Amino acid sequence: MPKDIATRTFKQVGTRPLRPDGIEKVTGRARFGADFSLPGMLVGKILRSPHAHARILRIDTSAAAALPGVKAIVTAKDFPEADDGLHDIRMNVMAREKALYDGHAVAAVAAVSAAVAREALRLIRVDYEVLPHVTDVDEAMKPTAPILHPHMVTAHESPEAKRPTNVAGKYEFGHGDPEAGFRKADHVVARTFKVEAAHQGYIEPHACVANITSDGQGDLWCCTQGHFMVRAISAGLNGMDLSKLRVTASEIGGGFGGKTTVYIEPVAVALSRKAGKPVKIVMTRDEVFRATGPTHSASIDVKIGATKDGRITGAFAELRYQGGAFPGSLADMGAMAAFACYDLENVRSIGWDVVTNRPKLAAYRAPSAPAVCFAVESVIDELARKMGMDPIDFRLKNAAREGTLSSYGPTYQAIGLEATLRALKAHPHYKAPLKPGQGRGVACGFWFNFGGQTCTSLNIGLDGTVALSVGTPDIGGSRASMCLMAAEELGIPYDKVRCIVADTASLGYNDVTDGSRVTFSSGLATITAARNAIKVMCARAAAIWGIPEDAVEWVDGHARPTGPNAGNFPPLSLADIAAQSHQTGGPIAGHCEVTAEGAGVSFGAHLADVEVDRETGAVKVLRYTVAQDAGKAVHPAYVEGQYQGGAVQGIGWALNEEYVYGKDGRLQNPGFLDYRIPVCSDLPMIDTLILEIPNPGHPYGVRGVGETPIVPPMATIANAIASATGVRMTHVPMSPPRVLKALSEA
């Protein structure tokens, strides 16, 4: 662990300056995906399957092509198959032999106006052969289920399993012998849970403008969490060299993982090239729900046993996750996350990856963890109640800590789980009195957090101000944090640094903004780039003074001799050195290309008070507190914002959010009216406790924080409902009809 983390006093990191993109955003000047236009731009629209599962026999675009004002039409023919690892995404972007879900893209047009484009879609004739469909995960695993992919067999199964199936994979993790553990237990609780699918619910629909010339080069503007990923896939699907497609990330109106893949971008590129004009595609809200990536839906069995003194002796979980029409439901990650909070001798988790006729899953904030945490933390709570133990004490007795062998493999370094649990226990919320009909629940959760490929570039202007380019789109205020870290490292004021998100032509590859990785990875790369620039500046000072380079050190924004023996020179500020840079060797910059490793896991624990209306099943959240380990909170206000925002998303999923499918396999609630995310009046203030147990893998101890907050809320609310009513909810969302039914059956 870098020796200075624990003792370092930060001057800028940890403060709350205003964000650099703030004024643009409060005056409406910031440009999001749909806010960009080019002269001569066409409007692109996509035709989508109204069937959950259907063979596409024929697509006749002739009438549409003849409509005045239509300038280009594309179908799967325009995205020829290639052996490039993009098979599934190619098929999701534009259906090939089959439409695999209600909303699957089948064709697209570019026309001179939205009205003409809509009319053109009406004129495209698609002959479908409707097939039986399946949307439920347990149904899809049955041998009698309609099969989506005739060549799919279950990976990791024995080679004899050649029967086509919807089960794409099976994953197992754990150690020890849970069965033996259950035999040793005094109390065992086993339950089965169901979690419905949710959507990230970002307020900004996907939007992009492509401007491609017939020689296969051009520009793409889009809202995305990863413009390098967009370049890779859009260029790949269109047979373009990476260097020929420059992608610029606009300001992004929410992503939460849902914008870490492509939908419309390769289509816009294809249309623009064919039409010889820029093409803009903006998704409608209906399209966002039907045809972008929600979470999995799941059915989960959990069994946990403990001795009467509160030690867990055995833990088992089996997760069945459906991830839509293609493999990748993240059942493996769910199985890994299931028992990550606990120090267990005997633990096993199994994850099944299943496909169904639903849109292909995309990540949503700690994807895979909220559902399994709901299940595990509910059983933990039930066990604690059975044994008459305080729910926090029970967790503390079994909590993972530094040195614990995790259930998914690695041994933990310093982690913050116990600290968050103790912080909650000590918080006034924990002791506040409750009225009849009210209950209190607690749950903990975690997320792995990731590092990944990251490049940054830091350039020192002649006036001593700094231009910092990063390659990770800013989805939560990270530019401010980058400026803080650069300013901290360089020893200059925060407002002398400006951070932008550069386009794909300006930096090396950056993995998408996900895995809570930006403050960690781009931060680490920024700090490294700053240190590299400092090396250059020290060398320049050394040259100016005529002393060896290793006789110069950087302190408080100045180069100075390391000691009186090195020379008696007054320190040179960054601005001094910059002003002379053209005379001392030219432009001064630092850059960093790294695959960041050492991302620290982030543990959190939540506490909620609810009031349950026993006559209607309505659950009101009265009070909510989030405690989470941030490692080092670079900008505390934005860390609080992540805790609050993630918690509220979890509360929404806990109480009301779900994808509702009809018997026809069509999505019934593709809009904000009936896909019910929390509104302002649904909630109280969300209290936050930031704990800081430094991550040894980052120069400042930073841990990613953005994802863990969504993991505990469903269980926290379920446990609060149990406390208020004595009833254990096993189906999320715990909407009023489900709660009322559970109350009446109790």
Next chain:
Amino acid sequence: MRYEAPSTVAAAAALLAEPGARALAGGSDLLVQMKSGLAEPEIIVDLKRIAALNGIRETAEGFTIGAAVSGAALREAKALRAAWPGLIDGSKLIGSTQIQGRATIAGNLCNASPAADSVPAMAACGAVAIVTGPKGSRTVPVEDIPTGPGKTSLQKGELVEAIRLPKPAPRTGSAYLRFTPRTEMDIAVASVGIALTLDEGGTVTAAKVVLGAVGPKIIIPEAAARALIGTKADAAALDALAAACSAAATPIDDKRGTREFRQKVVGVLARRAAEKAIERAKGK
């Protein structure tokens, strides 16, 4: 498609008689339907430039609310709110603050959604619609306007010019409650509008109970009103009221609620709405 903004009721009626003509007041239903393809009007007849439709008039006989009056404006009408708080309970629940800036109770009525918020409230308060068309004007109790989901008894070329409410009898209280999963922004899963009148001793002498969102249109169960009339709305009467409402409801299963849930909850709402109406009747 044409957009017209006539300045008289007669001109509006004439336009509405044309094929494919739709009336536009607040637009919070019509525009949503146009975007989803459910409505494809040939002519949109904007009623908001007709001066006569834009105000609330109070006379000795009651209140006349022009068809173009928004929910927000309705809420600001102090005298109306004092007389018929139940009506305002219903109208102010239609959508968000932004929707309130536009939505009208006349439009809410004519859209004929089974879950419309203002309709049970209006019906309970004894509202009537002034319907004007090529053959002149007629007065229709609001409960006779919707005939089924999305369907009304209006003839081609007719529009609702105004909603009229009587002056309430002394010791009259009204209330509207609905159940929604969130605190705002949802379509009612079940709802109840009640108006009742007490005598000096606190006995219910008149009552009208109207159920919403539990059938293809509102339901006015006689048994529910009978459960209250002649009683002091004690626990037994309220239980009987709730049971009568649950029994009269004919709800469906859909993405907003189950049949079983709606049946139970409409009874609960009836009791709570009655309690609120009683409080208001007593002047609290």
Next chain:
Amino acid sequence: MALHVKTTVNGDSAEFLCEPDETLLDALRDRLGLTGTKEGCGTGDCGACSVVLDGRLVCSCLVLAAEAEGRSVHTVEGMAKGEELTTLQRKFLEHAALQCGVCTPGFLVAAEALLNRNPDPTEEQVRYWLAGNLCRCTGYDKIVRAVLDTAREMREHAHA
């Protein structure tokens, strides 16, 4: 057949051609280039398109562009005066009441409309007034604090 609409936007006269079924939101963004007002849903469920029309807070996605004739429209672009942000805009920044910022214009217009009619709202009144504005990033906590703090500061200045 295109309609010619003459209206007032943020105090300035504005005119545009539009289709009869075009919304005010479309006209603001595509005809007048005022992209501050956002489309989040197109059906009046999210409030990102909030504007004030003749003094009333409305969703511009549910107003026909033609209806703006002779009326006055106020959008987020009309709030700041040159370099000077309104107190509300400043408080949003100070309280970190925005993360991605796409819902922010709608919230600012809606909150300003609230404070214009009620300079001393309770937390509950703020929450219910803003229920038509969806935010997915913040969980609303810092937004509500920013609005309440704005009200407090504006009342102090009114008394000073």
